[in-house]
Amino acid sequence: MTKRPLCIAALVWAALLWLLGAAGVPFLGFSPPQLSQEAQGKLVLVSGIVYRADSYPQSNYLYLKKTNLILNSEKYPIDNVRAKIKTQSEERLAEPGSEILIRGVLEEIPLPANPGQFHERNYQYARRVKWYLEGADLQVVREKADRLLFWQEQVKEKMRQGISRSIPQSVQGIFLAMLTGEKGELGQEEKSLFSAIGGSHILAISGLHLSVLGWGFYKILRRLRIPVWAAGGVASGWIFFYGILTGSSASAMRAAVMFAVGIGAVLFKRTYDFLSAMALASILLLAESPLLLYDSSFLLSFGAIAGLGLIQPVLFPHKNEKKKRSAKGKITKSLKEGLQSGISVWLATLPMVMYFFFEVPVWGILINLAVLPTVNIVLISGVLGCVLGMLPGGSVLLGRAAAVPGTVLLQGYLKAGELVRKLPVSMWITGQPKLWKCGAYYLLLLAALLVLMYREKRQKAGGKSRCVCWGVLGMSILLLSLKIPDFVLRTVFLDVGQGDSACILTDKGSCYLIDGGSSSISSVGRYRILPFLKSQGIRKVDGIFVSHMDDDHVNGIQELLEITAAGESAVRIRCLFLSPCRETQEKAESLKKCAQQAGCRIVFIKTGTQIREGDLVFSCLSPKDSTMGSNEGSQVLRVSLGGFDSLFTGDMEGMGEKDVEQLLEKDKRSWELLKIAHHGSKNSSSQEFLELVRPRLGIISCAKENRYGHPHAELLERLEDLEILAVQVWQTGAVTADWDGKNTKVSFHYGKIMLE
Numbered sequence: 099m100t101k102r103p104l105c106i107a108a109l110v111w112a113a114l115l116w117l118l119g120a121a122g123v124p125f126l127g128f129s130p131p132q133l134s135q136e137a138q139g140k141l142v143l144v145s146g147i148v149y150r151a152d153s154y155p156q157s158n159y160l161y162l163k164k165t166n167l168i169l170n171s172e173k174y175p176i177d178n179v180r181a182k183i184k185t186q187s188e189e190r191l192a193e194p195g196s197e198i199l200i201r202g203v204l205e206e207i208p209l210p211a212n213p214g215q216f217h218e219r220n221y222q223y224a225r226r227v228k229w230y231l232e233g234a235d236l237q238v239v240r241e242k243a244d245r246l247l248f249w250q251e252q253v254k255e256k257m258r259q260g261i262s263r264s265i266p267q268s269v270q271g272i273f274l275a276m277l278t279g280e281k282g283e284l285g286q287e288e289k290s291l292f293s294a295i296g297g298s299h300i301l302a303i304s305g306l307h308l309s310v311l312g313w314g315f316y317k318i319l320r321r322l323r324i325p326v327w328a329a330g331g332v333a334s335g336w337i338f339f340y341g342i343l344t345g346s347s348a349s350a351m352r353a354a355v356m357f358a359v360g361i362g363a364v365l366f367k368r369t370y371d372f373l374s375a376m377a378l379a380s381i382l383l384l385a386e387s388p389l390l391l392y393d394s395s396f397l398l399s400f401g402a403i404a405g406l407g408l409i410q411p412v413l414f415p416h417k418n419e420k421k422k423r424s425a426k427g428k429i430t431k432s433l434k435e436g437l438q439s440g441i442s443v444w445l446a447t448l449p450m451v452m453y454f455f456f457e458v459p460v461w462g463i464l465i466n467l468a469v470l471p472t473v474n475i476v477l478i479s480g481v482l483g484c485v486l487g488m489l490p491g492g493s494v495l496l497g498r499a500a501a502v503p504g505t506v507l508l509q510g511y512l513k514a515g516e517l518v519r520k521l522p523v524s525m526w527i528t529g530q531p532k533l534w535k536c537g538a539y540y541l542l543l544l545a546a547l548l549v550l551m552y553r554e555k556r557q558k559a560g561g562k563s564r565c566v567c568w569g570v571l572g573m574s575i576l577l578l579s580l581k582i583p584d585f586v587l588r589t590v591f592l593d594v595g596q597g598d599s600a601c602i603l604t605d606k607g608s609c610y611l612i613d614g615g616s617s618s619i620s621s622v623g624r625y626r627i628l629p630f631l632k633s634q635g636i637r638k639v640d641g642i643f644v645s646h647m648d649d650d651h652v653n654g655i656q657e658l659l660e661i662t663a664a665g666e667s668a669v670r671i672r673c674l675f676l677s678p679c680r681e682t683q684e685k686a687e688s689l690k691k692c693a694q695q696a697g698c699r700i701v702f703i704k705t706g707t708q709i710r711e712g713d714l715v716f717s718c719l720s721p722k723d724s725t726m727g728s729n730e731g732s733q734v735l736r737v738s739l740g741g742f743d744s745l746f747t748g749d750m751e752g753m754g755e756k757d758v759e760q761l762l763e764k765d766k767r768s769w770e771l772l773k774i775a776h777h778g779s780k781n782s783s784s785q786e787f788l789e790l791v792r793p794r795l796g797i798i799s800c801a802k803e804n805r806y807g808h809p810h811a812e813l814l815e816r817l818e819d820l821e822i823l824a825v826q827v828w829q830t831g832a833v834t835a836d837w838d839g840k841n842t843k844v845s846f847h848y849g850k851i852m853l854e
Contacts, residue, residue: 108377115388126388128219130206131177131228136169137204143168144179144231145199147244150345151251152282153190158183160192160200160236161227167204177228179204183236195248197240202233211593211831211847212626214456214530214633224393250343254278256488264487264497265480269508273480273501275301279344290666291515294524296462297469300476300511303344305353305399310474311481312337312357330361348383348396352403355379373407376400394454398447405446406439412547413445413567414438415554436467445543445571449536449578452528456632457668460526461518468514472507479504525668529635531578542574581635585836587714587739589771593827593847594626595619596801596808597650600746600773602737603634608711611642612735612746612773614654618801623657630832631669640711641673644689645733645748647682650777656692663695673699675709675716677733678724703733705757714739719758720750729776730754742837744771745791751775751782762790769793770842771835774817774824778809788820795844796824797833 119126146162153159160181166173181200183191192198207219207230222228242248257278265273271283284301292298299306312333319329337357341350356375363370380400383390390396440463451458459465483501486493518524546567583605592599597616603609609631616622631639642658645651655674661667674693676686693700703709707718715738721731732748750758755775772793775782777800796817800808809826817824827833831847 102371102374102377104374104377104381108380111381111384112391115384115391119388119391128209128223128389130219133176133204134167134169134174137167139203141201141203141234143199143201144176144181144204145173145197145239146179147247148192148194148196148198149244149247151190151192151194154282156184158185158191160198160233162198162200165229168199176204178226179229179231180222180227181231181233181236183233191236192238193241193248194251195242195244195246196238197243199237199239200231200233201235202231205230205232209831209848211828212630213590213832213847214629214631215626216629220389220392224387224389224396226387250339254343257484260484260487260497261480262487263494264483265501266505269505272301272508273484273504276303276307276477277344277480277484279303279347279350286666287664288512290664291512291519294459294461294515294518295465295469295511296459297466297511297515300469300473302395303341303347303350305349305356305403306473307477308337308341308350308353308357310477311340312353314478316361327365330365334358334361348390348393349399351383352376352379352399355382372403376403376407394450397450398454401447401450402443405443409446409543409547410438410442412550412554413442413564432471433467436470437463440466440470448575449531449539452531452578453533453536456530456629456635457525457527459518460523461521465514465518469511476504476507479507519665523668527632527635527637527668528579529581530633535578539574539578542570542577546570584838586839587742587837589737589744589835589837590630591773591797591799591827591833592626592630593830593832594622594654594799595828596777596804596806597622597654598645598748598773598777598799599627599654601630601634602714603636604712604714604739606712608714609634609636609639610716611639611655613645613651613748614642614658615649615651616654616801617650618804621657623654624661627654628658628661628667628669632667637669639669639671641675641709642671643675643716643733643735643746644677645746646677646679646728646731647685647689648728648749651748652685652689656689659689659692659696659698662698663692671696671698673701675701675703675733677704677718677721677731678702679721679726679728679731680724681728705761719761720754722757726754727752732775734758739837740839742842743767743769744773744835745769745793746773747775747782749776749779749782751779755782755784755787759787759790762787770795770837772796772822774798774809774813776808777804777806778813778826779806780810780812783813783816785816785820788816788822792820793822794842795835796822798824798826800826800828802828 115126144162144165144167146165148160149163150161151158160183162179162181165176165179167176181202185191207222207228209219210217258274261270261273261277271285272288275281275284281301289298289301292301315336316329316333319332320326334357337354341354344350356372356379359375359378360370383396444463448458479501483497483504486497486500550564550567586605588603590601590603592601594614594616595618597618598613599615600612601609602612611627614623614627619626642655644655659671662669662671674689676689679686690700703718705718705720705722709716717736717738718733719736720734729749730752731754732750734748734750734754735746737744737746769791770793772791772795774796778798798809814824825833834845834847836843
C-alpha cells in the first residue's frame with residue numbers, strides 16, 4: 099500500500115469527509131437547505147434548465163440545474179430541484195436542455211420514517227438534488243438553453259428508436275436499462291429475477307459495460323490506423339460522454355476515470371495499476387459530490403473493484419504455468435478464476451449488501467459463473483442491434499439479427515432466475531447489521547489478509563494458514579449475521595401515512611402484523627412494510643391480524659400476499675386472522691384468494707378467541723358477530739406477554755366500542771400501549787373508553803395534513819384532559835416500544851428517546 103500513495107490519499111480523503119459530516123458541517127450532512135420564510139409552503143416561481151426528464155402515465159419528473167427561486171421579481175440561486183408535474187399521458191412537457199419556468203410548492207426531501215425504508219434524501223443529495231417541487235403549471239422559456247444537454251437527449255432518443263426497431267419487446271426494457279440507463283420500462287418481475295441470480299449489476303451502466311465499449315472502440319480506431327494519442331483521446335471523450343449521457347452514475351463515472359487512466363498508461367508507456375486508478379476515481383467523485391460516501395451504488399462499485407484488486411490476489415495467488423492447456427483445461431481455468439473473482443467480490447461487498455438491502459442471493463455466485471462470461475456477448479449484441487436499428491433502410495433486419503444472441507442469453511438469465519426462486523433458501527434474509535459489526539468484519543478480513551501476505555513473503559503460507567484465514571472469515575460472517583435480542587417483546591408502529599400497521603416481535607423469533615394499509619402512500623406493502631420486515635431479519639410472519647377491510651388497513655397486506663405468491667420475496671406468511679363481516683364479504687373473498695395463492699392459512703376470529711404462542715397471547719375483544727358494520731365491528735385485540743398489555747382497536751366506534759368497554763370493566767388491568775382508534779377520529783375513543791384504559795402511551799397513526807382532519811381536536815382534548823401521553827406517528831417516524839420483562843423503553847425513528 100505504501101507504493102500506492104493515491105490509495106492512502108483516497109482513504110484519508112474519505113475519512114476526512116466522514117468526520118466533517120459527523121461533526122455537523124452542513125454541506126457534508128443531510129440537514130435540509132434553508133428556504134426563505136416568504137417561500138415556505140407557498141406557491142413560488144422556480145426557473146432552471148432541465149437536465150433529466152422521466153415520463154410516466156400520470157406524471158412527469160423534471161430535474162433542474164442552474165436553478166433560481168423568483169421572489170418579488172428577484173432571482174435567488176437554490177440547489178437542484180426535482181419537479182413533479184401531473185399529466186394524463188407519457189408525453190414530456192419539456193426536453194433536457196430546455197430552460198423552464200415552473201410554479202409550485204418547494205418541499206424538503208423527506209427522511210425515511212421507518213427502519214428499512216429507502217433513504218430518499220441520501221440518494222437525492224448524493225446526486226445534488228436538494229428540493230422537491232409539486233408543480234402546478236410550467237412554461238418553456240428557451241428550448242435549447244443548454245445545447246450539449248439537448249444534443250445528448252437527441253442521441254439518447256435515437257438509441258431508444260434503434261432499440262425499439264431491432265430488439266424484441268420482451269427484452270426492450272432490459273436493453274434500455276443496460277444501454278441508456280433508463281429503467282422506467284423494467285418490470286418489477288424482471289428486477290426480481292435478476293436479483294435472484296445476483297445479476298442486478300447487469301441492469302446498470304457499470305464498469306464492465308464501459309470497459310467493453312471503451313476498449314472495443316479504441317481497438318477499432320487503432321485498426322483504422324488512427325494514431326494512439328488520437329484514438330485514446332477520442333475513446334476517452336466518448337466514454338465520458340456516454341457516462342454522462344446515461345445518468346452519470348457512480349459506477350459509470352468511476353469506470354470512465356479508470357479507462358482514461360488506462361489510456362494514459364498506454365500513451366506514456368507506463369504500467370497501469372487499477373487500484374491507483376480506482377483511488378483517483380474515488381477522490382474525484384467525492385470531491386464533486388461528498389455525500390456519495392453514503393451511497394450504496396458508489397460503495398458497491400468501489401467495493402467490488404477492491405475485492406478484485408486486494409482480496410483475490412491474496413486468497414487466490416496466481417501461479418505461473420508454462421505448459422499449454424487443452425480446450426477443457428482453459429474452460430476449467432476460466433470457471434475457476436470466475437469463481438475466485440465472485441468469492442472475492444462477495445467477501446468485499448457482503449456487509450454493504452446486508453446493510454443496504456438486508457438480503458443476499460444464496461446461489462448468486464454459482465449462477466454468475468455462467469452469467470459473467472456471457473454478459474459481454476449480451477452487451478455487444480445489444481449495441482450492434484441498437485446502432486443498426488438507428489440506421490435507415492434494410493439495416494434494421496441486420497440489427498434484429500445482431501440482437502438475437504443477446505436476446506437469447508437474456509431470456510436464459512430470466513429462466514435461470516425463475517428456477518433459482520424455486521430453490522430452497524434462494525434469498526438469505528440477513529437483516530440490517532449494526533455499523534460496528536460491519537467495521538469489525540472489515541478489520542477481521544484485513545487481519546486475515548495481512549497474515550496471509552506476511553506468511554506468503556516468508557514462504558510459509560501453507561494449507562494450515564489458509565484454513566485459519568478461512569476460519570476467521572467464517573467467524574466474521576457469523577458476527578455480521580448473529581442477532582441477540584435486547585428485548586422480550588417489541589412493538590413497532592410503522593409510519594404508513596393515512597393508515598395503520600403495527601408489528602409484534604418476541605425474543606423467541608415470533609413475528610405478527612396487525613393491519614397494513616394506507617390511503618395516502620402507494621405500494622405501502624412493497625416499499626414500507628416489506629423493507630421493515632427484511633431489515634429486522636424476519637423470514638417468516640407467523641400471523642397477520644386484519645381489523646377490517648378498509649384499504650387503509652388492508653391494501654398493504656394484500657400486496658405482501660401477492661409478492662409472496664409470485665415468489666418475489668423470501669418472506670413467508672403462515673396465517674391470516676380475519677373477522678366475519680357481511681358488509682365487506684366481497685373484499686374478504688378477494689383477500690382470502692390472495693392468501694390461498696401465497697400458501698397462507700386463513701382463520702376467522704371473534705370475541706372470546708385466543709391465539710397463544712408460548713407466553714404471548716392475542717385475545718380478541720371484538721366483534722361479537724358478522725352483522726356489525728365495517729368500522730363498528732373492527733377486530734379489537736389485547737396483546738399480552740407477562741406484565742405487558744397493549745390494546746389495538748382498528749377503526750372501532752359505536753356499539754363495537756361499547757361492547758369492548760363492558761369487557762374492560764370486568765377485566766381491570768394497566769395498559770402500556772393503546773393504538774388510538776380510527777386515526778384519531780372524534781367519533782372513536784370516547785371519554786368513558788379512555789377512562790377505562792388510561793394507557794401509558796397512546797399512538798395515533800395518520801398522515802400529515804390528511805383530508806379527514808385526523809386527529810380531531812376533540813379527541814386530542816380528551817387525551818389531554820386524562821393526561822394520556824399521545825404521539826402522532828407522522829411526527830415521530832416509526833414508534834418502537836421494547837419491554838425487557840420489567841421496564842418499557844419507547845423510541846422514535848427520528849432519533850428521540852421519550853419514555854423509560
